[in-house]
Amino acid sequence: MRHYGKICTLMYDLDKTVVPEEDLTFYLNYVEEANGPVLQPMVGTGRFALPLMEKGFKVDGVDASADMLAKYRRVCKERGYDANIYENTLAEMELPELYALIFITSGSFSLIIDDEEISRSLVNVNRHLLPGGRFVFEVSEYYDAHNFDHHWNSKWLKAPEGEIVLQSVIQKDQDRSSDIVHSLVRYELIKDGKLVDTEFLEFSLKCHNNGGDTLKALLKEHGFEDIIYYNSYDKTYDKDRKGFNLIVECRKKQ
Numbered sequence: 615m616r617h618y619g620k621i622c623t624l625m626y627d628l629d630k631t632v633v634p635e636e637d638l639t640f641y642l643n644y645v646e647e648a649n650g651p652v653l654q655p656m657v658g659t660g661r662f663a664l665p666l667m668e669k670g671f672k673v674d675g676v677d678a679s680a681d682m683l684a685k686y687r688r689v690c691k692e693r694g695y696d697a698n699i700y701e702n703t704l705a706e707m708e709l710p711e712l713y714a715l716i717f718i719t720s721g722s723f724s725l726i727i728d729d730e731e732i733s734r735s736l737v738n739v740n741r742h743l744l745p746g747g748r749f750v751f752e753v754s755e756y757y758d759a760h761n762f763d764h765h766w767n768s769k770w771l772k773a774p775e776g777e778i779v780l781q782s783v784i785q786k787d788q789d790r791s792s793d794i795v796h797s798l799v800r801y802e803l804i805k806d807g808k809l810v811d812t813e814f815l816e817f818s819l820k821c822h823n824n825g826g827d828t829l830k831a832l833l834k835e836h837g838f839e840d841i842i843y844y845n846s847y848d849k850t851y852d853k854d855r856k857g858f859n860l861i862v863e864c865r866k867k868q
């Protein structure tokens with residue numbers, strides 16, 4: 615149920631077609647500075663990786679969903695991009711190369727909600743970095759946890775072939791002091807007024823730094839240093855700014 619399936623991928627593709635210029639420029643600067651191999655885990659449909667490849671960079675990708683990766687694979691093939699694409703989780707990936715930059719966009723790291731899996735994922739990212747290599751990722755912050763509209767909403771869109779893709783979200787009643795927001799997302803594919811397929815995604819989001827800065831300590835414990843926080847793509851941090859992911863930049867300890 616945690617799997618991003620076919621209808622979810624279709625919705626993602628219709629809804630999030632173009633990455634805003636500011637977001638892309640933020641990651642482009644890291645890719646340019648990396649001066650070495652680049653990996654984007656939780657790459658999804660490749661909406662960040664593809665425009666970076668377009669600019670001449672090679673961005674390898676990892677994702678747990680075969681359906682999301684299918685789009686990235688197809689476009690890479692069509693355009694002749696030479697990226698290595700792996701289907702796996704962050705915690706389990708076992709890649710043949712070490713990277714100068716590993717980056718995870720759009721708060722996707724918050725999709726890992728289990729503390730033990732978070733720990734294994736950080737160990738694995740660290741293991742796949744070259745000495746001094748950079749790790750840049752985004753998470754949801756605690757104050758944001760119950761402002762769910764910021765993350766998801768119910769909507770419908772029309773696919774180019776005329777089908778309707780419907781996404782409805784039900785947030786589970788919960789303890790509002792919890793770090794984890796649980797929701798169930800229902801995807802429906804409607805053709806000629808008839809429901810032709812349905813799919814569910816159990817969507818949970820871990821919101822970090824509840825009651826203090828625990829993330830920095832966690833990163834240090836897992837072999838990262840030079841940790842910097844931003845909450846804007848202009849590389850600033852404003853503690854009063856709400857409704858934006860926490861962007862974390864750090865390095866593998868030398």
Ligand SMILES: C[S@@+](CC[C@H](N)C(=O)[O-])C[C@H]1O[C@@H](n2cnc3c(N)ncnc32)[C@H](O)[C@@H]1O
Nearest residue numbers: 618656657658677678679682703704719720722
């Ligand atoms: C909301 S999508 C975002 C994709 C991409 N980061 C972007 O900004 O377009 C989240 C992606 O994370 C993937 N994912 C979720 N948990 C994962 C994990 N533990 N390891 C690898 N991929 C994961 C999902 O399959 C999905 O493709």
